[in-house]
Amino acid sequence: MRLSVFHPVSSLIYFAAVLIATMFCFSPAIQICSVVGALLELFMLESKREFFRNLRFTVVVWLAVAVTNPLFSHKGVTPLFFINGRAFTLEALLYGVMLGGSLSAVIMWFKVFSKVFDRERLLYIFGRKTPKLALIITMTRGFVPKLKAQYRRICDGRKCSGTYMSESRIERLKASCGIFTALCSSTLESAVQTGMSMKARGFGTGKRSFAHSFKFRFGDGVFLFVCILLFSAAMIYSGTGKLRADFYPRIAVSSEPLPMLCFAVLCAIPFILEVKESLKWKFCLAKI
Amino acid sequence: MSKKTFSNLIFLLLIPLLCVAGLLFFRDKLYAWLSVGITVLCCAGYFLHFEGKEIKSAQLAIISAMTALSVFGRMCFAFLPGFKPCTALVIITGMYFGRESGFMTGAMTALISNFYFGQGAWTPFQMLVWGLTGYAAGMLAERLKKSRPTLLIFGAVSGPAFSLIMDLWSCIWADNGFVPPRCRKFFVRLYRNDAGILVSFKEFLCKITENWQVRRAQSR
Numbered sequence: 001m002r003l004s005v006f007h008p009v010s011s012l013i014y015f016a017a018v019l020i021a022t023m024f025c026f027s028p029a030i031q032i033c034s035v036v037g038a039l040l041e042l043f044m045l046e047s048k049r050e051f052f053r054n055l056r057f058t059v060v061v062w063l064a065v066a067v068t069n070p071l072f073s074h075k076g077v078t079p080l081f082f083i084n085g086r087a088f089t090l091e092a093l094l095y096g097v098m099l100g101g102s103l104s105a106v107i108m109w110f111k112v113f114s115k116v117f118d119r120e121r122l123l124y125i126f127g128r129k130t131p132k133l134a135l136i137i138t139m140t141r142g143f144v145p146k147l148k149a150q151y152r153r154i155c156d157g158r159k160c161s162g163t164y165m166s167e168s169r170i171e172r173l174k175a176s177c178g179i180f181t182a183l184c185s186s187t188l189e190s191a192v193q194t195g196m197s198m199k200a201r202g203f204g205t206g207k208r209s210f211a212h213s214f215k216f217r218f219g220d221g222v223f224l225f226v227c228i229l230l231f232s233a234a235m236i237y238s239g240t241g242k243l244r245a246d247f248y249p250r251i252a253v254s255s256e257p258l259p260m261l262c263f264a265v266l267c268a269i270p271f272i273l274e275v276k277e278s279l280k281w282k283f284c285l286a287k288i
Numbered sequence: 289m290s291k292k293t294f295s296n297l298i299f300l301l302l303i304p305l306l307c308v309a310g311l312l313f314f315r316d317k318l319y320a321w322l323s324v325g326i327t328v329l330c331c332a333g334y335f336l337h338f339e340g341k342e343i344k345s346a347q348l349a350i351i352s353a354m355t356a357l358s359v360f361g362r363m364c365f366a367f368l369p370g371f372k373p374c375t376a377l378v379i380i381t382g383m384y385f386g387r388e389s390g391f392m393t394g395a396m397t398a399l400i401s402n403f404y405f406g407q408g409a410w411t412p413f414q415m416l417v418w419g420l421t422g423y424a425a426g427m428l429a430e431r432l433k434k435s436r437p438t439l440l441i442f443g444a445v446s447g448p449a450f451s452l453i454m455d456l457w458s459c460i461w462a463d464n465g466f467v468p469p470r471c472r473k474f475f476v477r478l479y480r481n482d483a484g485i486l487v488s489f490k491e492f493l494c495k496i497t498e499n500w501q502v503r504r505a506q507s508r
Contacts, residue, residue: 023317023320023321023324023409024313024314024317024320024321025313025314025317026314026316026317069462073463099462103408106408106409107406107408110406110407110408111406113407114403114407129336129339130335130336130339131339132338132339132343132348133335133338133339135348135352136348136351136352136355136392136396137396137399137400139348139349139352139356140352140355140356140359140396140400141400141403143352143353143355143356144356144359144360144400147356147357147360148360151360151364169367172367176364176365180361180364180365180373183357183360184357187353187356187357188350188353188354190353191346191349191350191352191353192346192349192350194349194353195344195345195346195347195348195349195350196345196346198345198346198348198349199344199345199346203345204345235313238313238314239312239313244316245316
């Protein structure tokens with residue numbers, strides 16, 4: 001079992017738990033666990049090149065937030081140096097590091113989410129209670145690549161008719177605007193046709209049926225139970241003030257090992273599962 | 289569940305529960321938690337309301353086509369920061385296809401374009417703000433259709449309003465409250481980007497609505 005094999009409901013709840021804790025718990029321990037967990041999982045899921053590109057982007061975001069925060073907030077008791085007579089404080093810098101850490105952890109977890117949660121799973125989650133919403137989402141995601149192809153076709157057409165795109169920004173802008181307007185008309189025409197053909201085929205007359213094979217198995221239940229247990233443990237500790245940090249005016253971090261361990265395990269679950277699966281695969285190959 | 293009970297449920301039960309949970313667990317990030325939570329609930333409430341309506345297949349197809357166009361517009365004009373056709377397309381949808389379509393197009397534009405540009409805690413806020421832009425355009429549809437200057441003014445207000453609200457939200461998220469220098473920095477950035485946003489509105493709103501009116505005239 002790896003994360004992408006579980007039932008959509010249990011993996012959705014897993015992501016919600018991790019994201020809520022990462023976004024709203026104010027504690028360095030949780031941010032560190034979350035960043036490390038997301039990095040490990042992304043390393044397993046993505047190709048090396050993609051991974052390093054993402055890593056670079058994340059580090060840039062992180063550094064940008066960390067360095068700019070002390071420029072805005074001058075609270076704190078240990079000034080490092082002064083800019084225009086205002087203090088650049090250590091506390092504000094560390095607060096920025098944490099803020100940036102939480103931001104980049106959220107970005108990375110959403111990357112993992114979009115790798116694991118494919119279109120079929122989204123449709124399953126939205127399709128039951130909100131079928132129209134699900135239809136709009138799937139149709140839109142189907143339209144976008146078609147629009148790309150159409151855009152290229154219109155570009156080529158313009159090139160053939162002698163309207164070249166030059167390199168200057170204004171020219172490029174003008175050309176893109178023209179192409180975009182043409183694209184609007186053609187897309188709407190095809191949308192109306194789609195709508196009419198949907199109506200002709202009896203859209204909305206019968207009961208909607210679904211073509212997916214997700215079954216809530218025993219493993220899903222166990223996974224869900226473990227997630228909720230770990231998450232609520234971390235939340236209760238954070239609610240009672242055992243996992244929190246004060247930055248202004250002085251840094252005071254209280255992170256007890258037990259709640260930190262709970263959250264670390266929660267973040268590491270996908271990585272552990274991936275490693276287990278790949279070990280199993282290696283072992284099976286060795287047997288053959 | 290009827291519409292009324294659902295909205296009562298949201299306002300009387302879920303939002304207070306959210307506040308209690310925030311006070312219990314997320315005291316240090318209370319504002320961020322509440323703003324994201326309430327926005328998600330509001331969007332969910334509107335989506336459920338939308339589900340309850342009788343909606344023709346053509347309208348669904350048009351909503352998704354307009355959403356796809358504005359998502360694609362955000363991609364193909366990515367080389368010019370600040371120049372985006374999204375808000376213009378959302379306004380046009382609201383104007384011509386009614387307020388529900390406007391809201392759905394706005395909300396779905398935010399949701400789906402963030403699949404390509406990166407999701408985050410900002411997604412629900414973008415959904416709500418773009419959705420409300422479309423809704424407002426739908427409410428003012430008659431006036432906007434009648435006079436070009438009103439349309440341009442509406443576009444000129446709603447585009448910067450979008451970035452203003454998003455910047456206010458990032459202030460709340462970063463500091464759990466307002467820290468004046470950060471707000472000031474955001475506003476300076478906003479005015480620098482404004483020029484691009486305004487030009488993009490003028491271009492798109494005029495061009496597309498013109499096209500539209502010509503086509504309507506032809507089809508009659």
